[in-house]
Amino acid sequence: MASDIHVRRKRKFSKDQWTAIAFLLPSFLLILLFVYGFIGWTGYVSLSNWNTLVPDFSFAGLENYVYLFHDFRFQSDLRNTLFFTVLFIGLVIIFGMGLAILIDQKLKGESIYRNIFLFPMALSFIVTGVVWQWLLNPSTGFNQFLGAFGIHPKWYTDTNILAGFEWGSIEFGLPVAIIAVVIAAVWQMTGFSLAMYLAGLRGIPDELREAARMDGASEFQIYRKVILPMLMPITVSIVIIMAHISLKIFDLIYAMTGSGANFVTDVPAMYMFEATFRGHYYANGAAIAIIMLLLVAIFIVPYLWNSRKGDS
Amino acid sequence: MNIGKILKYFILTVVAIIFIMPIYVIIVTSLKPLDEVSLEQMWALPTSINFTSYVEAFKNLAPNFMNSIYLVIPATLLSALLGAMNGYVLSKWQFKGVNTIFTIILFGMFIPYQSILIPLIQFLRTIELYDTIPGLILVHVVYGLPITTLMFRNFYASIPDTMIEAAKIDGANFLGIFRHIIVPLSITGFVVVAIWQFTNIWNEFLFAVTITTSENQPIMVALQNLSGSQIVQWNVQMAGALMAALPTLLVYIFLGKYFVRGLLAGSVKG
Numbered sequence: 001m002a003s004d005i006h007v008r009r010k011r012k013f014s015k016d017q018w019t020a021i022a023f024l025l026p027s028f029l030l031i032l033l034f035v036y037g038f039i040g041w042t043g044y045v046s047l048s049n050w051n052t053l054v055p056d057f058s059f060a061g062l063e064n065y066v067y068l069f070h071d072f073r074f075q076s077d078l079r080n081t082l083f084f085t086v087l088f089i090g091l092v093i094i095f096g097m098g099l100a101i102l103i104d105q106k107l108k109g110e111s112i113y114r115n116i117f118l119f120p121m122a123l124s125f126i127v128t129g130v131v132w133q134w135l136l137n138p139s140t141g142f143n144q145f146l147g148a149f150g151i152h153p154k155w156y157t158d159t160n161i162l163a164g165f166e167w168g169s170i171e172f173g174l175p176v177a178i179i180a181v182v183i184a185a186v187w188q189m190t191g192f193s194l195a196m197y198l199a200g201l202r203g204i205p206d207e208l209r210e211a212a213r214m215d216g217a218s219e220f221q222i223y224r225k226v227i228l229p230m231l232m233p234i235t236v237s238i239v240i241i242m243a244h245i246s247l248k249i250f251d252l253i254y255a256m257t258g259s260g261a262n263f264v265t266d267v268p269a270m271y272m273f274e275a276t277f278r279g280h281y282y283a284n285g286a287a288i289a290i291i292m293l294l295l296v297a298i299f300i301v302p303y304l305w306n307s308r309k310g311d312s
Numbered sequence: 313m314n315i316g317k318i319l320k321y322f323i324l325t326v327v328a329i330i331f332i333m334p335i336y337v338i339i340v341t342s343l344k345p346l347d348e349v350s351l352e353q354m355w356a357l358p359t360s361i362n363f364t365s366y367v368e369a370f371k372n373l374a375p376n377f378m379n380s381i382y383l384v385i386p387a388t389l390l391s392a393l394l395g396a397m398n399g400y401v402l403s404k405w406q407f408k409g410v411n412t413i414f415t416i417i418l419f420g421m422f423i424p425y426q427s428i429l430i431p432l433i434q435f436l437r438t439i440e441l442y443d444t445i446p447g448l449i450l451v452h453v454v455y456g457l458p459i460t461t462l463m464f465r466n467f468y469a470s471i472p473d474t475m476i477e478a479a480k481i482d483g484a485n486f487l488g489i490f491r492h493i494i495v496p497l498s499i500t501g502f503v504v505v506a507i508w509q510f511t512n513i514w515n516e517f518l519f520a521v522t523i524t525t526s527e528n529q530p531i532m533v534a535l536q537n538l539s540g541s542q543i544v545q546w547n548v549q550m551a552g553a554l555m556a557a558l559p560t561l562l563v564y565i566f567l568g569k570y571f572v573r574g575l576l577a578g579s580v581k582g
Contacts, residue, residue, distance in 0.1 A: 013407070016486040020405035023397045023486075027457050028413060034454045035420040038428035038435075045430055099327065102320050115568065116328045121575065122564035124515030126532045127557045130539065131334050134341070134546055137354075187331065195575055248424035251517040255536055269518075272426045277522060282430055289426040300422040304415055 039293065046286035053280045064287035074288070075170045076263040077271055081295075083174045084182060084267070085246040091186045092242055093235060096193025101223065103194075104201045114198070118191035125188070129255025132184035161264075175264040181256055188252075189245070193238045200234040201227070243299045248292060268292050342366065342550035349546045365547035366555075369538075373552055375527065376534035380514060380559075382445050383530055387452040388509040392502055394453065395460025400494055402461065403468040404476050405486070414465070421458035425518055436523065443525050451523065452513045460505050463577045467501035468494065500570070507567055508574035511560045531556045 049060045068074040099117055103110055120128065161173035204227060212222045250269035259266035259274075268288050276285030341349060342365050344358040402414050432451065433442060441447030471494065479489050520530045529537075535556045538549055564571050 017405060017407060019486040020401045020407070024401045024413065027394055027398050027461065028417065030454050031417050031420050031457060034428065034432070035423060036416075038431040039423065041431035042427050042429075095327075099324070102324050105317075105320055107317075107320060107324070113324050113328055116331050118568075118572065119561070119564055120331070122511060122560045122571065123557050124517065124532055124560070126515070126517050126536050127553045130535065130549055130553045131338055133539075134354075134550070135334055135337060187334070192575060195572055199576055244422055248426065250426075251532075254517070255539075269424070269426055272429075273518075273522075276430060285426075286430055289424065289429065292424040293427040296422060296424055300419070304419060304422075 042286045042289055045283055046290050048283050048286075050282040050286075051280070051284060055282075060283065064283045065291070067284065068287055068291070073259075073263050073266060073271060074268070077266050077268045079170060079172060080175060080178055080263075080265065081247060081267055084178055084185075084249070085243060087174070087179075087182045088185050088189075088246050089239055089242045091182065092189050092193050093238060095186065095190045096238070097197050097231070097235075099190070099194050100197035100201055101227075103198060114194070117194050120188040121191045121195075123188065125249075125251035126255045128184050128188045129252045132180070132187070133256045136180045136183070175260075177257060177260050177264045181253055181265055184256060185246075185249070185252055189242065193242075196234050196238055197231060200231050204230055240299050240303050244296055247295050247299075338550045338554060341547055342369075342554060344547050346545055346547055365545070365551040368545070368548045369551035369555055372538060372548070373531060373534050373555055376529055376531045377555065379445060379524075379528060380530040380532075383448050383452070384510055384513045387449045387456070387513050388506050390449070391453045391456035391460050391509050392505045394457060395464045395505055396495075396498060396502070397490075398457070398461040399464025399466075399468050400490055402465045404471075404473070404489075404494075414461075417461055418458050420455065421462070425455065429518075429522060433522065442523065443528055445524075445528055448519060448523055448528075448530070451519050452509075452516070455519075456509055456513070459578060460509065463505050463508065463574070464498070464501055466577060467498060467504070471497055503567070503570045504574045504577060507563055507570050508578055510563060511571070511574075514560050 044057075046064055047060060047062070049056045049058045049063075051064075099113075103113055107113075160176045161171050162176060166172070208226060209222055212226050217225065248269055249267055250273065253265055253267055253270055254273075257265040259270055268291065272285050272288040272292070275281040275288065337354060340357055341354070343361050343363070344353075345362045345364060348358060398417070402410060436442040436447045436451075441450060475493060476489055479493055484492065514530075515532065516530075517532045517536070520533045521536070524530070524533070535549075535552050538545075538552050
């Protein structure tokens with residue numbers, strides 16, 4: 001009986017299906033090597049003593065990881081990533097949703113506004129970084145404007161931590177300098193959440209609003225009780241995509257501030273780059289990379305798992 | 313017009329001005345001679361239009377601009393083609409385990425590239441493609457596979473299965489259906505995927521800065537290096553930034569509809 005099924009399944013692979021497999025195979029093998037094979041190799045390097053120019057694959061255990069978690073720079077990185085992520089995602093969602101709701105009001109010149117808010121998406125983080133580094137130069141531009149209110153931030157050199165508290169050797173709180181990076185990142189990425197929300201709003205049938213209006217709901221209530229809950233899945237997608245961008249952010253910080261004084265704008269990607277390619281601490285670099293991967297996986301794996309279930 | 317409507321226009325216009333303001337500053341700064349470029353005169357218009365910073369930026373960045381062209385065209389075409397092949401199989405030739413294969417491929421889209429960078433460079437050195445444009449092309453094609461596969465798979469899902477079945481009954485095989493039905497129907501899909509890949513590869517920095525040195529560097533690395541010199545010539549920097557941003561901005565201006573579609577398609581379940 002079992003072998004019968006086996007034979008039948010085997011026969012099901014027609015010539016066309018073998019061609020289909022042949023179509024898919026090169027890409028699949030490339031991914032197996034370049035993604036999974038290389039991640040495995042990085043994991044192996046992270047457990048080795050290869051912290052010099054000459055490769056040294058002797059086993060070091062978790063030494064590189066233990067070192068990182070006691071390292072002031074890496075502790076700052078994790079703090080900065082946390083505060084950058086929260087602020088960046090929060091603002092991108094608030095601005096994106098707010099602008100999408102405004103644009104959705106059947107106003108004239110809608111496409112002009114939409115195009116203006118979206119164009120930074122076409123730029124690279126390097127261009128954005130170069131431009132905003134100039135714009136946020138101390139004593140100019142925005143800062144002149146802020147100065148009128150008696151605020152004089154020294155964006156790149158300010159080592160102050162807002163609302164900070166200490167926990168062991170780690171000073172928690174929001175580093176002032178990282179706000180500059182958040183401003184640039186929000187400028188660039190708001191268009192993305194705007195586009196997502198606008199697509200979502202356009203997908204909500206007018207009848208639903210009409211029905212709510214008939215029931216005597218105010219415009220505000222319609223948004224709060226009907227529209228916002230329907231936009232929830234989009235918000236989840238945006239949070240996941242933005243968290244993923246934010247946890248590995250590199251170009252923008254590289255172009256804008258570098259690590260900053262006292263590592264106030266340093267992030268794991270920056271540290272990984274410098275440890276590996278400037279200092280030849282390959283094992284340390286690999287350990288940072290693996291920690292970054294794990295952080296991203298916390299967000300991505302449940303998401304992929306869910307969308308896979310939804311497909312089948 | 314009621315007050316509510318005026319308020320909406322007002323808010324949108326203020327935010328729009330803030331969004332465009334950096335472009336204004338880039339342009340006026342790039343048109344100033346260096347002695348007019350100062351923090352105090354940041355917002356002022358140039359007293360006379362001066363193109364020396366563009367000449368300087370062009371002299372510095374032209375070779376890297378060409379590197380980016382040589383990189384982005386083949387990498388975009390190859391990754392779109394492979395993505396179309398994968399998407400076709402994954403949407404129209406389902407077999408057991410196909411969803412698992414898709415998820416395995418898709419995961420590659422989300423990994424931080426730091427987690428594969430060290431072995432990647434070792435590997436490229438071994439196959440002698442380190443510090444070459446073909447090496448970068450290979451990297452962008454491989455790591456572009458997840459997203460291009462996803463985009464084509466979703467695109468092909470909208471082509472009705474009955475069309476494929478009908479062609480099968482008419483005796484068309486796997487390749488015939490791809491060539492005569494799928495490819496002609498996927499022009500829009502190709503445009504969307506190509507724009508997405510073009511923009512991402514043109515703007516990419518991490519691979520570019522770690523895999524290439526000096527003369528093989530794409531434009532983004534060269535732009536970043538412009539600020540590495542002793543005195544930062546802001547006018548040249550801004551001219552360079554405009555030059556580096558121009559191709560993707562043009563794509564956005566002329567093919568905006570497809571650009572946005574790619575943006576939404578790239579977000580897994582947008």
